[in-house]
Amino acid sequence: MPSASQTPPEPGMPDPAARRQAMARAGAATTDELRAALARAGAAAEAEDLRAPETGLVMVRGRIGGDGRPFNAGEATVTRAVVRLPGGETGFAYHLGRDRTRARLAAILDAHWQRPEARPALEAALAEIAGRRADAAWQAARKAAATRVNFFTLARGED
Amino acid sequence: MYVAVKGGEAAIDNAHRLLAEIRRGDPAVPELTVAQIREQMRLLVDRVMTEGSLYDPDLAALALKQARGDVVEAVFLVRAYRTTLPRFGATEAVDTGAMTLARRISATFKDLPGGQVLGPTFDYTHRLVDFGLADGAGPEPAAEAEPEADAAACPRVTDLLGQAGLLEPSPPDEGAAIGDLTREPVDYPVDRAVRLQGLARGDEGFLLALGYSTQRGYGRTHPFVGEIRVGAVELAFTPEELGFPVSLGTVELTECQMINQFHGHGAVPPQFTRGYGLVFGQGERKAMAMALVDRSLRAAELGEAVAVPAQDQEFVLAHCDSLQATGFVEHMKLPHYVDFQAELELVRRLRAEHAARSAVPPSPDSDEAPLREAAE
Known part of the structure; x- marks a missing residue:
């Protein structure tokens, strides 16, 4: 698929790490959240498919002992989509699971995010989504923390 | 030898229609949804993902529904589904040290940096049937507490012990090719990476029994649970058309670090040896069994006699896959x-x-x- 191959960084393009973060945040968003984020940026939820949403597999790698030689632990389903806006921006999404609608919306969001005029509104929406995920994670961390245990060893009678 | 038969189409169709009706059960009882299975039969879903060797909770829940709760049949469905999909590539190796922990315990060290977190566990329950659940009694809300400052960084226990040289280090990543038994025929003997792939998808019951056999004396390895951790890790994947890694999302994993009795030879002073288990979802029994059998399968590497089933890699790997085993056993029901x-x-x-x-x-x-x- 040569049309979607690596695009050289354009002038005025932001830090790739910022795009990676935006893509990760979009990946953790629900379909409704993605639609709302696009609407907030005044961005159409439509684009040309360069790669129609497709479900496939990735092999998940672990490491022997947690930090050693890699091994194949098992696969996971992944859905990918690649779209292009009329202005030429190409958007990508690779998500765990089989939700093609969500992957396509995230790819559209990634494409719009590359338009400087849409980026601030999308960043704000993604920050809110990330905030909701962080709140949920914090809640889970607080529940886990309540189960933190301190065991004491007891001296036996004969000792 | 199996020779094909002809005929029986109408009866087979009708048997499948009857299966569908029986699967549904009493129509007066509300039908299970896939989401209900995914949320409330979570450990069963995790087992189907692990033995199906495919992380997809909704798919595993659907397979369980279709299979009427038969784990091996659900594994069969999941494995069949995966064969219809292209493979996009492999993730970067997960960093279990950076796991967002739901649970983390050690049976060997009571004072760990980051602490011991029991999380949602059956351990220490009284195993009394709770009849309140039959009446639909909801749970009381989980307790909450402020996480302590050290909870943010929880190094693996093996990282701590390893620093003192008391524990053998993990085999280093030297960039060697990573064998994949779903792509290449298994030619024994196979290396530890391929063995772990096979054990990860192996039947929990079979590996539990083999692990147990090592505890009872058939290839004793003197194991301790160095650490079990359960939680979420992020999967990173580099699509070739992008050229940089993207986050695919998070998966829940269970990791078991088994610490076993000493070994030393020549220039190497005595040190603890290790076995490793890693499975999808919360699967502690399976991760422990995997780690026990991983260690016993290292017998030849560690200069131990290969004398019992749990030390024989061909015996273990050729028989641990529930789908292969059931395929050969159950095909005997077909006309011969x-x-x-x-x-x-x-x-x-x-x-x-x-x-x-x-x-x-x-x-x-x-x-x-x-x-x-x-x-x-």
């Missing part, structure tokens, strides 16, 4: 009429020879069963 006909003819001939030798005539009706033989 031609095969059996050949056996019948053989036994008749042997009996005739035996009768001729002993001069005692066989009773006439014991030899000719009143059944029609299908291969006639």
